Amino acid sequence: MKWLITLLCTLCLVACKPTVEHAEINFAITQAPLNLDPRYATDAASERVSRLIYQPLVDFDAISKLLPILASWQAINDKEYRFTLNKSRAPFHNQVPLTAADVKATYDSLLQLKDSPHAAEFANIESIKVEDENTILFQLEQADTHFPAKLIIGILPKNLIETGHDFSHHPVGNGPLKFVSWQNKLTLQRINDGQIISLQEVKDPTVRVLKLLRGEADLIQGDLPPELVKYLQNKPEISVKSSIGANFSYLGLNMQDATLQNLKVRLAITHAIDRQAIIDKVMVKNSRIAGAILPPEHWAGNANLKPYDYNPALAKKLLTEAGVKLPLKLVYKTSTDAQRVRFATILQAQMQPAGIALEIRSLDWGTFFEDVKQGNFQLFGLTWVGIKTPEIYAKAFSTNNVPPNGFNRGRYADAELDKLLANEDWPAATARIYAQLPYIPLWYEGQFAAMQKNIINYAPKPDGNWDNLTTIIRSVTISNAH
Amino acid sequence: MIRRIVSFFIVIFGVLLLTFLLIHLVPGDPVEVMLGESASTADRAQLREDLGLNQPLIQQFGSYIAKLAHGNLGRSIHTKTPIIELIKTRYPATLKLAVLSLLIGLVIGIPLGIYAALKANHWQDFMVTIVSVRFSAMPAFWLGPMLMLVFAVWLGWLPVSGMESRASIILPAITLGFGLSAILTRMTRTSLLEVLNDDFIRTARAKGLSEKTVIARHALRAALLPIITIVGLQMGSLLAGTVITETIFSWDGIGRLLVESIEKRDYPVTQACVLVVALSYVLVNLVTDVLYKFADPRVRFN
Numbered sequence: 001m002k003w004l005i006t007l008l009c010t011l012c013l014v015a016c017k018p019t020v021e022h023a024e025i026n027f028a029i030t031q032a033p034l035n036l037d038p039r040y041a042t043d044a045a046s047e048r049v050s051r052l053i054y055q056p057l058v059d060f061d062a063i064s065k066l067l068p069i070l071a072s073w074q075a076i077n078d079k080e081y082r083f084t085l086n087k088s089r090a091p092f093h094n095q096v097p098l099t100a101a102d103v104k105a106t107y108d109s110l111l112q113l114k115d116s117p118h119a120a121e122f123a124n125i126e127s128i129k130v131e132d133e134n135t136i137l138f139q140l141e142q143a144d145t146h147f148p149a150k151l152i153i154g155i156l157p158k159n160l161i162e163t164g165h166d167f168s169h170h171p172v173g174n175g176p177l178k179f180v181s182w183q184n185k186l187t188l189q190r191i192n193d194g195q196i197i198s199l200q201e202v203k204d205p206t207v208r209v210l211k212l213l214r215g216e217a218d219l220i221q222g223d224l225p226p227e228l229v230k231y232l233q234n235k236p237e238i239s240v241k242s243s244i245g246a247n248f249s250y251l252g253l254n255m256q257d258a259t260l261q262n263l264k265v266r267l268a269i270t271h272a273i274d275r276q277a278i279i280d281k282v283m284v285k286n287s288r289i290a291g292a293i294l295p296p297e298h299w300a301g302n303a304n305l306k307p308y309d310y311n312p313a314l315a316k317k318l319l320t321e322a323g324v325k326l327p328l329k330l331v332y333k334t335s336t337d338a339q340r341v342r343f344a345t346i347l348q349a350q351m352q353p354a355g356i357a358l359e360i361r362s363l364d365w366g367t368f369f370e371d372v373k374q375g376n377f378q379l380f381g382l383t384w385v386g387i388k389t390p391e392i393y394a395k396a397f398s399t400n401n402v403p404p405n406g407f408n409r410g411r412y413a414d415a416e417l418d419k420l421l422a423n424e425d426w427p428a429a430t431a432r433i434y435a436q437l438p439y440i441p442l443w444y445e446g447q448f449a450a451m452q453k454n455i456i457n458y459a460p461k462p463d464g465n466w467d468n469l470t471t472i473i474r475s476v477t478i479s480n481a482h
Numbered sequence: 483m484i485r486r487i488v489s490f491f492i493v494i495f496g497v498l499l500l501t502f503l504l505i506h507l508v509p510g511d512p513v514e515v516m517l518g519e520s521a522s523t524a525d526r527a528q529l530r531e532d533l534g535l536n537q538p539l540i541q542q543f544g545s546y547i548a549k550l551a552h553g554n555l556g557r558s559i560h561t562k563t564p565i566i567e568l569i570k571t572r573y574p575a576t577l578k579l580a581v582l583s584l585l586i587g588l589v590i591g592i593p594l595g596i597y598a599a600l601k602a603n604h605w606q607d608f609m610v611t612i613v614s615v616r617f618s619a620m621p622a623f624w625l626g627p628m629l630m631l632v633f634a635v636w637l638g639w640l641p642v643s644g645m646e647s648r649a650s651i652i653l654p655a656i657t658l659g660f661g662l663s664a665i666l667t668r669m670t671r672t673s674l675l676e677v678l679n680d681d682f683i684r685t686a687r688a689k690g691l692s693e694k695t696v697i698a699r700h701a702l703r704a705a706l707l708p709i710i711t712i713v714g715l716q717m718g719s720l721l722a723g724t725v726i727t728e729t730i731f732s733w734d735g736i737g738r739l740l741v742e743s744i745e746k747r748d749y750p751v752t753q754a755c756v757l758v759v760a761l762s763y764v765l766v767n768l769v770t771d772v773l774y775k776f777a778d779p780r781v782r783f784n
Contacts, residue, residue: 034560034746042518043560114529117518123525168562183571184645184734202643204730210630211642366747370509373519395520404526407519 024187024196025455025472028208028217032201033186036179037167038154039110042117044385048466049199052188054154054173055090057083057103060388064298066149070098071136078143079126083151085134090191092157093178100130105158107138107151121150149389176470190470197469212238212450218474221449222464225339226284232450239455242285242448246462248293249383251332251347251440255412257378259330264322266437267308269330269379271318272354274310278346279443286446292430293384293392295444295462300390302430315354326355332379333361335368340381373403375411383445386463393429394421397438412438486771490764497760498550501753502543510747515559546753556750558743565754568739573758575645576728576735579654580720584713586659587666592709594663595670596697602675610667618664626657626730643732654731658724662716669712673705680704706777714770721762 033046041050057071071083083103091097107128113119124144129137140147154173165172171179177197180187185200202208202217205224209232211217224232233240251269253260260266279287291305319328332347334340341362348358358379363371372380384392395401399418401408414436420429434441447460458472513530530536534545549556555565591614598610630653634642641650677683678701686696721736728738736755743751 035562037562040562114525114532115516117516117521120517120520120522120525123522166562184732200644200732202732204627206627207630207643207730207732210627210635214635214638214642216634216642216644365745366510367508370514370747373514374509403519404514404521404523 023474024198025218025469025474026185026216027197027199027219027221027466027469028202028211029199029221030201030203030205030208030223032199035168036171036182038156038173039106039113039116039118040168044464047386048464049186049188050154050171050173051175051465051467052177052469053093053171053175053179054156055175056154057151058148059152060149062297064294064300064388070155071103073148075145075148076137078145079140081138081140081147082131083136083138083148085136087134090174092174093172093191094157094160096157096159098155098157098174099133100136101133102155102158103136104128104130105161106153106156109156109161110153118153146389146391188469195473197472209450212452215452218455219449219451219458219472221460221466222447223339224284224448224450225342226282229284229448229450237453238450239453240448240450241459242446243460244286244288244295244462245444245447245464246295246298246387247383247385247464248290248295248387248444249381249442250290250293251442252372252377252380252382253410253437253439254375254378255410255438256375259324259328260378262322262324263436264318265324265328266440268315268318268322268328268354269351269356270308270437270440271311271315272351272356273347273440273442274350275307275442277310277350278343282342282346283443284446284448286448288444288446290441290444291434292441293387293396294390294430298390300426300430302427302434304427305430305434310350312350312354315351315356319355327352327357328355329357329359330378331359331361332381333363333368333371333377334381335365336362343381372409375403375409380409381442386465390424390426393426393433397421397433410438414438486768490768493764494757494760498547498753498757499543501756502546503539505749505752506539512559512747512749515747550757555754558751559748560746565751568751569736569754569758572734572736572739575733576721576737579651579658579724579728579733579735580717582651582655583658583662583720584717586655587662587716588713590659590663591666592670595667596674596702598667598671599674599678600697602671607671610671614664614667616664617660618668620660622657622661622724622726623730625660626653626727629653629657643730645732645734650731650733654727654733657727657731658720662720665712665716666709669709670705673708674701677701677705703777707774710770710773710777714766714773718763718766721766722759 029045031043031045033041033049034043035041035046036049036053038050038054041047055070057069058073059067059069061067068086070089071085074082076082085098085100089098107122107125110116110119111122111125124140124142125138126141127139129139131137138147154175156167157172160172169182176192177188177190180189180196185198187196187198189196202211205228208217208220209224209228212220212232213235229240232238253266255261275289279289289307291307292302294301296303316326319326332344334344344360344362348360351358371377372382395407397408397412397414397417398406398421399413400406402411403409417429417432417436420432447462447464449458449460451458454475456473456475458468461467512533513526513535517526517529534542553566555569557564558568594610594614598607601607630642633640633653640652641647644650683696683701686700725737725741727733728735736758740752740755740759743755
């Protein structure tokens with residue numbers, strides 16, 4: 001056996017080297033971005049990185065009010081909007097100044113792309129006119145009072161658009177971080193101080209934690225089971241920061257299902273879930289019960305939605321009143337994500353005393369999401385991520401927005417709600433949705449980030465974005481060796 | 483040999499056809515994947531037409547084969563990267579990991595197997611059996627993090643995961659190699675024990691050859707055939723990518739690319755990965771057959 005021990009030791013010694021002190025900040029992320037061209041980016045990681053590399057005309061503040069970033073705007077009428085670029089805007093990373101022509105080129109190219117998932121949002125644009133170097137006029141075919149809120153796509157340089165530059169892999173914007181390289185990891189550099197920040201995909205949560213402990217990663221954020229978060233909280237060399245979340249988790253219901261069309265059944269399911277117990281036992285700090293897609297602090301949020309309590313006896317009574325034969329058998333579809341499957345098994349256990357036999361079907365993401373879009377489900381669990389505007393209620397519940405024309409995946413049809421949505425009466429619309437339960441609101445999961453003690457100026461944002469990479473610093477150069 | 487080459491092309495064509503059909507049978511539509519849920523029906527129809535997805539299946543398959551013949555694997559739906567570039571970066575990573583894992587498996591497995599056979603039914607044989615059963619019973623999703631904990635976090639000798647340094651390959655290779663070594667130990671032991679009782683071994687010993695010569699020159703060579711078979715099969719699996727190990731160790735190999743492409747319904751990438759995996763299997767099988775002939779001259783290609 002000596003030779004075996006010698007072999008292993010040799011392998012380790014060959015590889016053994018002191019841990020290198022690194023100036024760059026390493027961020028271990030769950031999922032690498034897929035495409036860094038903002039005209040194509042739809043996944044969360046790509047959008048979060050795009051926010052750092054590019055700048056849009058407008059963005060949203062903490063309560064999701066519209067905020068000028070590159071430009072302020074003026075509504076000439078419901079069909080014409082004039083945007084004036086800020087004088088203090090930064091040039092593109094290739095040192096070319098950003099002008100109104102770049103804005104026009106970005107949105108013109110978006111309209112011409114037939115395979116962009118964002119193109120449909122801008123189909124209403126009739127023309128884009130450059131009035132001068134700093135001023136652009138958008139003219140619409142149909143009136144749209146929410147048009148400025150749609151202009152959140154990062155602006156690209158006109159000269160590179162014209163040459164067919166590969167923004168997907170070599171992005172050039174005028175944001176606070178510029179692109180350096182992208183092979184096994186994505187490397188960015190902060191413009192104002194030259195700080196290098198690298199983002200590396202590490203899918204497995206345990207491995208992300210081990211990399212943080214080893215010092216290979218300086219920062220990790222989200223997507224950890226609570227027991228690993230607690231484990232990290234007890235590590236003296238690690239600091240864990242948390243904040244409230246704004247991403248809304250819910251149970252989707254198929255409103256074309258004969259049983260689920262009965263409001264009493266939907267109420268029964270709602271009363272059969274002990275959301276507070278789930279939040280307390282298996283979710284991270286700062287998670288909270290949700291009532292609507294937009295959280296109460298949002299300008300269109302509704303703080304008056306009283307949580308449904310956990311009451312299995314009442315749930316059973318409601319089911320009996322609804323004339324349902326007990327136990328009520330329901331199929332719940334979810335993805336294969338470990339935490340989602342864990343939630344599903346808890347829901348199954350909680351619903352049992354209420355007379356609901358929940359059958360769990362855990363499917364790979366592609367199949368699961370296709371089933372949801374096709375209406376091939378009774379119940380499903382999903383989360384809305386990064387929603388900023390109340391138009392989501394119309395997209396998710398309006399009768400006209402059944403897939404493939406929108407996100408009304410539960411195929412809910414309610415003429416009264418349609419009227420409220422058309423009038424943009426958000427308090428009344430959210431109250432109606434909450435009472436009618438076309439979906440069952442669950443929670444806003446808290447956000448957290450764990451980092452080395454010497455990493456400062458970083459805290460997670462409620463929607464999980466990585467905007468604080470613009471401020472993050474390593475306080476002093478400390479060796480990562482343990 | 484000509485028959486082999488013909489069967490090679492038949493297998494590859496069969497794989498291409500099956501993958502193409504399966505991909506069109508599973509739920510999911512590339513146009514939906516590209517445009518999301520907000521696109522209008524007209525936009526979807528237009529893109530479907532532009533991509534040729536409204537053509538009959540046989541025509542789509544024909545145009546796929548024609549493109550393939552020109553070395554055009556297409557582009558990823560999500561990343562827009564030419565697929566040939568993805569394969570060029572991912573496949574060598576898998577190949578490197580597979581070769582090193584196989585070496586570790588061979589270096590540990592064959593000597594342990596020989597040792598166990600020579601000490602058959604003694605306590606040493608029993609110990610080797612226990613160790614090899616332990617190795618084979620340790621799944622990668624457990625062994626990988628355990629190796630990381632010990633060698634990376636506690637001892638600080640090796641990186642936890644990633645591909646930045648040359649040392650990054652050691653832990654994933656050991657994770658795969660240990661499992662492989664267990665199989666090879668058992669196979670070598672069994673195969674050698676069978677041969678050791680054969681007449682030609684008795685003759686070799688009767689001629690007065692040393693035990694080392696008998697084992698190394700006569701017994702081991704005769705026992706090699708089943709070992710080569712197992713090595714060939716395992717190498718095929720390794721080249722198909724070892725998804726769990728690649729995922730745990732953030733190793734950007736072909737297996738991970740394949741699974742991610744299936745999850746994201748990135749059909750052109752899935753097709754290309756399956757093609758590469760099938761090619762690997764067929765080539766490894768071919769090499770295995772050639773090795774049979776070297777190990778045992780009685781084997782003929784017929």
